[in-house]
Structures are given as C-alpha cells and as structure tokens.
Amino acid sequence: MAAFGFNEHHQSEVINYMRFARSKRVLRLKTIDSCFEELKESRLVDETFTVDEVREMLDGLQTVVRGEVEMELINTAHTNVLLLRQLFSQAEKFYLRLQSDISELENRELVEQVAEFEKSDFKTTNKTNQDGGKIKLAPLNEGGVSELLNKEIARLQEENDKLKARLRTIESQAMSAIDEKTKAERALKDLQKVQGEERVCAQTKEISSLENTVATLREDYEKCLSTNASSQRDLQENLISSKHELLRVQEQLALAEKELEKKFQQTAAYRNMKEILTKKNEQIKEIRKRLQRYEPDE
The missing domain is CATH 1.20.5 (Single alpha-helices involved in coiled-coils or other helix-helix interfaces)
Structure with a gap:
C-alpha cells in the first residue's frame, strides 16, 4: 500500500474502511447463499422437473438475487458518499479543497494493487482503533499541506487588508459625499431664501405699481365725473337759455305776424x-x- 503514498494513519483508515466493506460484502453473500439454499429446500424435492418448472424456479431465483445485489450496490454507493462527506467536512475546516478524478476509479492497475493489498497486507495488519470514537486528522507537519494552509491564510489576510483599505476609501468618499450634500442643501436653502425675498420684493413693487395705477385711474375718473357734471350743468343752462330765447323769438314772430297781418289788411x-x-x-x-x-x- 506504500505505492499509494499514504502515511501510517491514512493507511489505518483505509484498512478500517476495507474491513467495513468486506463485512457488508460477506453479509450480502450469505444472504444470496441463503436464497439458493431456500430454493433447494423448498422446490428441489422431486426427482424430475419440467422445463417450465425449472424456468420458473430460475426466474424467481434471478429476481431475488438481482434485488439483493442491487440493494448492496446502492448501499455501497451511499456509504461511499457518507465517507466522502466526512473527508470533505474535515478538509473544509482547514480551508482545503479536495479534488477527485473519477477516471482513476476504473484504472485496472490501481484496482489490482488494492486487491493485492487486501490479500496480503490487509490480512497481516492487526492495527485497530481501540477508542471506538471518531478518528480525527493528525496534526499537519510544517511542509506540504501546512505550507498551503499558510499561503491560504496569507492570501486571506491580504485580501482582508485590501477590503479594509477599500472600506476606508469608501467611507471617506461617503463622508465627502455627505459634506457635499450638506453644502448643496445649504446653498439650496439660501437660494430659495434669496429667491423668496426677491419674489416678495417684486410682488411688493408690482402691488405698489398697481395701486398707483388704480389711484391715477380713480383721479381721472373723478375728474371726468366732475367735468361731465360741469358740462351737464352748462348744457342745462344753455338749454334753458335757448328755450327762453326760442320763446322770445316765437313771441316776436307772433307779434310780427300780427303786425304784418294788420298792415296787410290796411x-x-x-x-x-x-x-x-x-x-x-x-x-x-x-x-x-x-x-x-x-x-x-x-
């Protein structure tokens, strides 16, 4: 197993898993053997069987064996996923990212090496876990993974420093923006105040101009009224005098007519x-x- 590059601890972990897998495999093989024994004891009681009866027994046995094998394969796949889960969880605690190459699982040379290990080293190795609890990873040495971990920590520290510097820059920019906003609000308020005063002044001037215009119009109207009143009085007086003059002229005409008629009669x-x-x-x-x-x- 040394060809895989495992240390003593990892080799022990592999042996424990292989023991677990072998126990499950042996248990499943015993189950399959019991299926055959049950068939022999329950069905193979006569000396002769027809072709249909043999076919029926084989079909039933095939169904049972297929179900057992399929269940074992599914269970093996699920247990492998749980094993990977444990490994990945322990790796993530140290900020490590494990990778797997699925194509290596079909490497015949490696598979044969594992089989050879199971036949030889596995049988002669008696190291077991006496604690019965969860196995923790051994402390990392100064080289290899420890160096990668230190590099990752240094990278994270550098990134953290960059983020802090960026945060300070953003805070300064935000403070500058707040100051500019405050100045702009003050300038806007001052401008609104000035505009309000100018608007009030303009309105006051306009009102004064309108009042002056109304006063002038009122004076002109009063003058026109007084002028019309005096003109009306003059017209009335002229009319009265004209009437008097007309009556006088009519009277003179009547007298003249009478005088003329008198003279004409003579x-x-x-x-x-x-x-x-x-x-x-x-x-x-x-x-x-x-x-x-x-x-x-x-």
Whole structure:
C-alpha cells in the first residue's frame, strides 16, 4: 500500500474502511447463499422437473438475487458518499479543497494493487482503533499541506487588508459625499431664501405699481365725473337759455305776424280782394238758393 503514498494513519483508515466493506460484502453473500439454499429446500424435492418448472424456479431465483445485489450496490454507493462527506467536512475546516478524478476509479492497475493489498497486507495488519470514537486528522507537519494552509491564510489576510483599505476609501468618499450634500442643501436653502425675498420684493413693487395705477385711474375718473357734471350743468343752462330765447323769438314772430297781418289788411289790394270774395260768396249763396228751388232736397 506504500505505492499509494499514504502515511501510517491514512493507511489505518483505509484498512478500517476495507474491513467495513468486506463485512457488508460477506453479509450480502450469505444472504444470496441463503436464497439458493431456500430454493433447494423448498422446490428441489422431486426427482424430475419440467422445463417450465425449472424456468420458473430460475426466474424467481434471478429476481431475488438481482434485488439483493442491487440493494448492496446502492448501499455501497451511499456509504461511499457518507465517507466522502466526512473527508470533505474535515478538509473544509482547514480551508482545503479536495479534488477527485473519477477516471482513476476504473484504472485496472490501481484496482489490482488494492486487491493485492487486501490479500496480503490487509490480512497481516492487526492495527485497530481501540477508542471506538471518531478518528480525527493528525496534526499537519510544517511542509506540504501546512505550507498551503499558510499561503491560504496569507492570501486571506491580504485580501482582508485590501477590503479594509477599500472600506476606508469608501467611507471617506461617503463622508465627502455627505459634506457635499450638506453644502448643496445649504446653498439650496439660501437660494430659495434669496429667491423668496426677491419674489416678495417684486410682488411688493408690482402691488405698489398697481395701486398707483388704480389711484391715477380713480383721479381721472373723478375728474371726468366732475367735468361731465360741469358740462351737464352748462348744457342745462344753455338749454334753458335757448328755450327762453326760442320763446322770445316765437313771441316776436307772433307779434310780427300780427303786425304784418294788420298792415296787410290796411292795404287796398286786401280790401279789393275782400270785396271780391264777399261778392263771390253772395253769388254762391244765390246760386245755391236757385238750385234748391229747382232741385229740392229729398
């Protein structure tokens, strides 16, 4: 077994596992033997058997043996997984990463070496674990795995230092960002305050301008009202005086007409015209009387 490069402790662990595997194998072989013995005792009681009976017995035996072998193979695979679990758990405690080469499991030369070890060294080795408890790994020496472990620790320490430096850098950047944010908030508040004051000042100026405009408009309106009132009074006075003047003129016209009619009546033409009209009226009356005489009214 020295060809595999195991130390004494690991060689002892391999021997213990091989003993366990052999005990399970022997137990399963005994089970298979009992299946054959049971068949012999229960079925092989007659001297002659037909072909169908032999086939039936062999099929039943095949089923039983197949089940036993399959169960043993499955159990062996599961126990191997549990063994690997123990090894990997112990390796992870020392930050080690174990690797396996599945192709080596079919290496005939190595398989034959294991078989040779089982036939020779395994039988002559009587080292057993008297404690009956879990076997712990032996302390690592200064070379080999210990060196790898120290390198891994140094790498982790270096990575930890880098992370700490990066953390300090990030903290300083975060503090700078917080300071800048605080300054920006203060500047924003100051700007809002200034803008608010400017806005209030602008609104005050605008209100004052509007008040002045309203006052000017009110004065203009009052002036217009007073002007309109005075104009209206003037118009009323002018209208009254105009009415008086009109009445006076009408009266003068009436007097002038009467005077003119009086003067016209005193003229010879008027008297002649009046006489002619009087005569004509008398003639018309006379003619009417004649007409009434000849054509009386019905």
